[in-house]
Every structure is written in structure tokens, then in C-alpha cells.
Amino acid sequence: MSGLSFKIFCIENYAEYKNVNSSKVYELFEKTKLLDLLDSDYGDLHGMGLEYLMQFIDEYLEAKK
Numbered sequence: 001m002s003g004l005s006f007k008i009f010c011i012e013n014y015a016e017y018k019n020v021n022s023s024k025v026y027e028l029f030e031k032t033k034l035l036d037l038l039d040s041d042y043g044d045l046h047g048m049g050l051e052y053l054m055q056f057i058d059e060y061l062e063a064k065k
Contacts, residue, residue, distance in 0.1 A: 007038050017054045032064040
């Protein structure tokens with residue numbers, strides 16, 4: 001999976017997980033610099049299971065509040 005595909009995967013799955021529009025998730029990820037983190041830590045993150053990845057994103061976003 002490419003880095004771009006992984007970011008799209010995270011956006012779409014997090015939108016479904018939170019039951020919100022994916023464009024709002026994209027804006028949130030962009031605002032909190034999560035997209036940059038998904039790029040820089042791709043090697044570590046892309047191997048995570050979906051449930052753990054959603055938890056990781058939740059914790060990251062909570063820390064950015």
C-alpha cells in the first residue's frame with residue numbers, strides 16, 4: 001500500500017468509525033498534522049490492525065485538543 005493509499009484508508013475508516021463525513025475527517029487530520037504523521041511513520045503504522053489504528057488516531061487527536 002502506498003503512503004497516499006494509506007492516508008485515504010485511514011481517513012475513510014476513521015470517518016466510518018466515527019460516523020462522520022470523510023471530508024470533515026480530512027480537515028481534522030490536516031489541521032492536527034496527523035496527515036504528516038501518517039506519512040512520516042508509515043512504516044510503523046501501516047502494519048497495525050484496524051482497531052488499534054483507530055485507537056491510535058483517537059489518542060493522537062485527544063492529545064492535540
